[in-house]
Amino acid sequence: RLVNESLARKDLARARRGVGRLLAFTLPPRARIGALALSARLSWREGSSLDPVALAKSEAPKLPEELRPDLWAALAGAARDEGRLEAGTDLYVEALNRRTDRAWLTEACRLAVRAGKADSLLSFFRQQKARSPRDVRWAVAVREILTFQGDLEGAVAAARDAVAVAPERQDLTRETVALMERQGRYRDAADFLEGWAKPRQADE
Numbered sequence: 001r002l003v004n005e006s007l008a009r010k011d012l013a014r015a016r017r018g019v020g021r022l023l024a025f026t027l028p029p030r031a032r033i034g035a036l037a038l039s040a041r042l043s044w045r046e047g048s049s050l051d052p053v054a055l056a057k058s059e060a061p062k063l064p065e066e067l068r069p070d071l072w073a074a075l076a077g078a079a080r081d082e083g084r085l086e087a088g089t090d091l092y093v094e095a096l097n098r099r100t101d102r103a104w105l106t107e108a109c110r111l112a113v114r115a116g117k118a119d120s121l122l123s124f125f126r127q128q129k130a131r132s133p134r135d136v137r138w139a140v141a142v143r144e145i146l147t148f149q150g151d152l153e154g155a156v157a158a159a160r161d162a163v164a165v166a167p168e169r170q171d172l173t174r175e176t177v178a179l180m181e182r183q184g185r186y187r188d189a190a191d192f193l194e195g196w197a198k199p200r201q202a203d204e
Contacts, residue, residue: 001091021125029063037074052079052091069098077128080107100137102144109148121145129161136165136172143168143175152183163196176181 001111019042036059053074062067072095079088092108095101112121116171122145129138139162146155159176166172174195180189 012042012046016046029067031069032059033063033067033074036071036080039173040075040078041082044079044084053085053094056091056094067099069095070096072193073101073104076104076107076111080111085111086117087202089115089117089121093121096125096141097128105141106148109145122149129158133161134165136162136169139165140172143179147179150177155179156183160192167196 015038019035019039023032023039027035036055038056040050040052056072056075062070063071072091076088076091076095079085081090085156089112092104092111095104101117104166108121109118111145112118115189123140125141125145127167131140132138139158143155143158145161149164156176159172159179162172163169163176173193177189177193180186180192
């Protein structure tokens, strides 16, 4: 809290001392992630040279595996807050490559638009989807990006791909139907839902 207050008051020297003291302690993993994000913000605010990718790669092994994506996302948020739009977009991509979090996807889409990287963000996840067509994460990511961009036709196609990969996931089916209904394709949505339900009924 004190570090954030010092940042808000632009007292960078005090903020740096506070972050240094924090990082000198053995912090709980989530607290360490927060301190590293604050340190990155300070470095950018001070005009220092910072390679956030190198920082994440050096710090990630010190964290539990399940929290490593959160480090990349926290650094992405720090970059966004300091106006480093391209770096923030790239860091969100790294985070999403490790965990497909819907909130991160939305933030990555917003940041990519501001950074002029919307096309490259979509291209990256389309390439991932082409490389690993049986990994449902990539179809979901493409669906979310296209939905954000207003391409509902493309989003429905990606949503159908996601359902084909993981038909057991009812949430994917519901989301596909919702997208069709947003287009006003109520009959198609009903037919799609009926077609999805038939194999399930036969198995009961």
